[in-house]
Amino acid sequence: MKIQHTPTPTLVIEHAEAIPGYTYGTAEAAASPLTMEDLERLKAVVGLTEEDERALRDAAGILADQADDMVSAYRRRLGELPFMRPYSGHPDGTPNPEYGAASKPRFDRFIIDACTRPLDEDWLNYQQEIGLRHTRAKKNATDHADSLDHIPMRYLLAFTAEVIASARGYLAAKGASPEQVDRMHAAFTRSVMLHVTVWTRSYADAAEW
Amino acid sequence: MKIQHTPTPTLVIEHAEAIPGYTYGTAEAAASPLTMEDLERLKAVVGLTEEDERALRDAAGILADQADDMVSAYRRRLGELPFMRPYSGHPDGTPNPEYGAASKPRFDRFIIDACTRPLDEDWLNYQQEIGLRHTRAKKNATDHADSLDHIPMRYLLAFTAEVIASARGYLAAKGASPEQVDRMHAAFTRSVMLHVTVWTRSYADAAEW
Numbered sequence: 001m002k003i004q005h006t007p008t009p010t011l012v013i014e015h016a017e018a019i020p021g022y023t024y025g026t027a028e029a030a031a032s033p034l035t036m037e038d039l040e041r042l043k044a045v046v047g048l049t050e051e052d053e054r055a056l057r058d059a060a061g062i063l064a065d066q067a068d069d070m071v072s073a074y075r076r077r078l079g080e081l082p083f084m085r086p087y088s089g090h091p092d093g094t095p096n097p098e099y100g101a102a103s104k105p106r107f108d109r110f111i112i113d114a115c116t117r118p119l120d121e122d123w124l125n126y127q128q129e130i131g132l133r134h135t136r137a138k139k140n141a142t143d144h145a146d147s148l149d150h151i152p153m154r155y156l157l158a159f160t161a162e163v164i165a166s167a168r169g170y171l172a173a174k175g176a177s178p179e180q181v182d183r184m185h186a187a188f189t190r191s192v193m194l195h196v197t198v199w200t201r202s203y204a205d206a207a208e209w
Numbered sequence: 210m211k212i213q214h215t216p217t218p219t220l221v222i223e224h225a226e227a228i229p230g231y232t233y234g235t236a237e238a239a240a241s242p243l244t245m246e247d248l249e250r251l252k253a254v255v256g257l258t259e260e261d262e263r264a265l266r267d268a269a270g271i272l273a274d275q276a277d278d279m280v281s282a283y284r285r286r287l288g289e290l291p292f293m294r295p296y297s298g299h300p301d302g303t304p305n306p307e308y309g310a311a312s313k314p315r316f317d318r319f320i321i322d323a324c325t326r327p328l329d330e331d332w333l334n335y336q337q338e339i340g341l342r343h344t345r346a347k348k349n350a351t352d353h354a355d356s357l358d359h360i361p362m363r364y365l366l367a368f369t370a371e372v373i374a375s376a377r378g379y380l381a382a383k384g385a386s387p388e389q390v391d392r393m394h395a396a397f398t399r400s401v402m403l404h405v406t407v408w409t410r411s412y413a414d415a416a417e418w
Contacts (some may be wrong), residue, residue: 008400023357045288045367047374079291081253135417153418154406158254165256165395178387186374189398191300193370197363198407208344209362 019105021142023129024113027123030132032124034199039124046194048119052187059171059184060115066170067111071104077162084155086148099145114191127195131202153203160196164189228314230351232338233322234331241333243409248333255403257328263398268380268393269324275379276320280313286371291365295357306355323400336404362412367404373398376412387415 023029063070078084085093088100110130117123132138134151167188172181201209217326232238272279287293294302319339325331341347343360376397381390410418 041290041292042363042367045287045293045364046370077256078254081250083250084254150417153409153413154251155254157406157409158251158402161255161399164402165398168391168395182298182377186377189374190370193367193373197366199368200362203417204362204413208359 019109020102022109024105024117024126029064029122029125030128030138032121032128032198033205033206034124034128035122036124038078038183042194042197043119046104046190046197048187048190048194051183053188055183055187058176058180058190059188062171062174062184063111063115063167066173067108068104070111070166070170071107073166074159075100075104075108075160078159087155089128091145096145096147099143102143102145108208109209110195114195119194122200123142127198128201130195131199134199135202137202150170153200156196156199160192164192167192228318229311231318233314233326233335238331238334239332239337239339239347241407243333243337243407243416245330245333248328251403251406252328255399255406258397259405260392261399264392264396265324265400267385267389268397269321271383271385271393272320272324272376272378275382276317277313279320279375279379282314282375283316283368283371284309284313287368296360296364297356299355301356305354305356308352308356311352311354318417319404323404324397328403331409335408337410339404340408343408344411346411362409365405365408369401373401375399 073208075088078088082093085095088103089096113126115163129138133142134156137152139149140147168181168185171184171188172178203209284297286363287297291302296302298305298311322335338347342351343365345359348360349356377390377394380393380397381387385393412418
């Protein structure tokens with residue numbers, strides 16, 4: 001497959017405003033405590049370069065119509081673990097299909113956003129919002145759910161391994177060369193770690209974080 | 210290359226006792242606050258299976274004599290970032306070669322341990338020790354260094370992307386098939402995230418973590 005570079009991934013940004021609770025770029029999103037300099041430093045440590053950003057745009061074209069499957073696979077994996085069920089279902093671990101359906105488009109959307117969104121103040125603010133939605137500050141509020149009100153940070157971090165490791169198969173699924181897959185997978189790894197790192201701001205004291 | 214499965218990686222565990230400050234399996238290591246059940250849950254979320262543990266033993270054979278180069282490369286990357294230098298050098302960012310030399314064998318050793326060590330109470334305790342050595346609790350103490358006394362959690366997490374992404378090249382460097390490299394890389398990703406996740410226990414309140 002010849003990968004087309006897509007500098008303006010309009011195909012995947014359209015309809016975003018139709019996702020309930022997806023407040024990216026709006027005043028409803030939280031205000032990030034981070035500065036653009038903080039972000040530049042994190043980008044440097046995570047190793048995200050302009051070349052990676054190009055690779056991410058290529059990845060977006062490959063992942064766009066697989067994001068729904070990816071998130072469904074993540075949820076199947078987590079659903080196999082009884083101790084994880086109360087974070088997405090009801091507190092007793094029974095399923096809550098309404099909550100799952102309400103939050104899924106935003107999770108799908110994260111896959112695409114991680115490949116396409118410019119790293120600017122809107123990005124910082126929405127990552128802060130996502131972080132808060134994993135913790136007592138805002139968990140359940142967006143979808144009026146009754147799941148446990150805090151996802152322990154250790155599970156957020158641990159599951160990142162599944163997101164990163166499983167991405168390779170999806171990136172390879174449409175005929176890109178092994179070199180192209182390597183390049184996209186490394187860039188996706190850096191992007192996901194950047195996102196998750198920023199989400200953890202809601203879990204730790206500023207002096208520790 | 211035909212990979213030999215090495216169930217007992219004695220080649221890489223010998224001489225460990227000769228590394229100053231490497232207190233793995235001794236009473237000098239910290240006591241982990243985690244139980245074996247906590248660890249089993251983290252293994253499940255990170256997705257580390259017995260098949261991954263076999264892949265990690267294969268990876269150990271490939272990475273053993275590259276660990277020194279890998280850690281040197283990490284340090285070159287970090288050394289390019291002026292704001293990171295005070296965590297490994299002197300507080301003003303000037304180099305501290307003695308500290309670097311003292312801590313390096315332990316960092317090299319981590320690469321091998323991440324592929325070979327059984328996940329048991331000794332493992333839990335030494336991961337707790339490593340976590341503490343990144344924070345005000347124990348940073349600098351082992352090597353009597355004067356670097357900044359706390360590595361912010363965000364940089365620890367962000368740099369994990371470099372460790373994971375760069376591992377692929379090292380795993381592929383000795384002629385394993387792409388399928389073998391995929392398998393080892395996924396397992397290494399899960400193992401590294403498990404380690405780093407446990408290290409973050411030193412950064413957050415138990416109720417958040």
